[in-house]
Amino acid sequence: MKRKFKINTKYVLVILIIILIILVYIYGSIINKHLKIKHFAENNMQVHENNKEQVFKVEKIVICSSANAIDLSEEKNLQDLNIYQYTDIAVYIDNGEEFTNKNTIKELYIDNISLEGSDTVGNKSLNYKNIMNFGLKHEIEENLSDNIKFNIIYTNEQNDTADYNEPTFFTDCSNPITLEYLNNNLVTNYKMDENKQVSFDGSILEDVGISTDSINCKVKFKINIINNQNEKYSCPINFQIPLDDIYEGTTMKAKTTNSSKYIFFRE
Secondary structure (H helix, E strand, C coil): CCCCCCCCHHHHHHHHHHHHHHHHHHHHHHHHHHHHHHHHHHHHHHHHHHCCCCCCEEEEEEEEEEEEEEECCCCCCCCCEEEEEEEEEEEEEECCCCCCCCCCEEEEEEEEEEEEECCCCCEEEEEECCHHHCCCCCCCCCCCCCCEECEEECCHHHHHHCCCCCCEEECCCCCCEEEEEEEEEEEEEECCCCCCCCCCCCHHHHHCCCCCHHHCEEEEEEEEEEECCCCEEEEEEEEECCCCCHHHCCEEEEEECCCHHHECEEC
């Protein structure tokens, strides 16, 4: 004798609703994935279009490295020296020969500052350097901020009254971006031998026993430009501070940057 099973329509309806929800979720996931792929492709195409034209690039980087000591003794007899190493950095930007709103500067700032080296020797910082003092010893300025914002000079009249002790840059890129890497307090309270002749430059590091390996550092930062069309361009910079010959005194090096990695990327 055959048994008849009675189907509970309530349970069937619940199962159908669950299946429908699952199908909607799967369909939605597929559509969302396709939309993301389409959006990514469109963004890449837009980025490609934005960067067809090379507007800004780093032309060259000039680096000057040395060291110095501050005599903190009351008698100024070299019995309480604070020794530091510094590297001045000048970044030259090429923006073409004919100036337009597209290749002139409205805003300029540096961020993503990273100083990679030993944390056990000295205090590292990166700061703006007055171009008039480039390569020269001056009063120590430690900047622990992770960004540097520049004042933009548009006219000769503004240039006449500009304070170059503050970060300053010309709208036509005619001056370099000047920075100073500082590694302060390499040695503190150092007493110099009275019978020893000392030079207050890179050679002092060898005199007091500071090895170049212990103060090696890779400097990283990103230069950000907003032009007078309100378009943003960025270029990451990174290099090892060249200290292999610093014991010779003060060293100057220049690098022409033909690599595509030094071309500013429009965001």
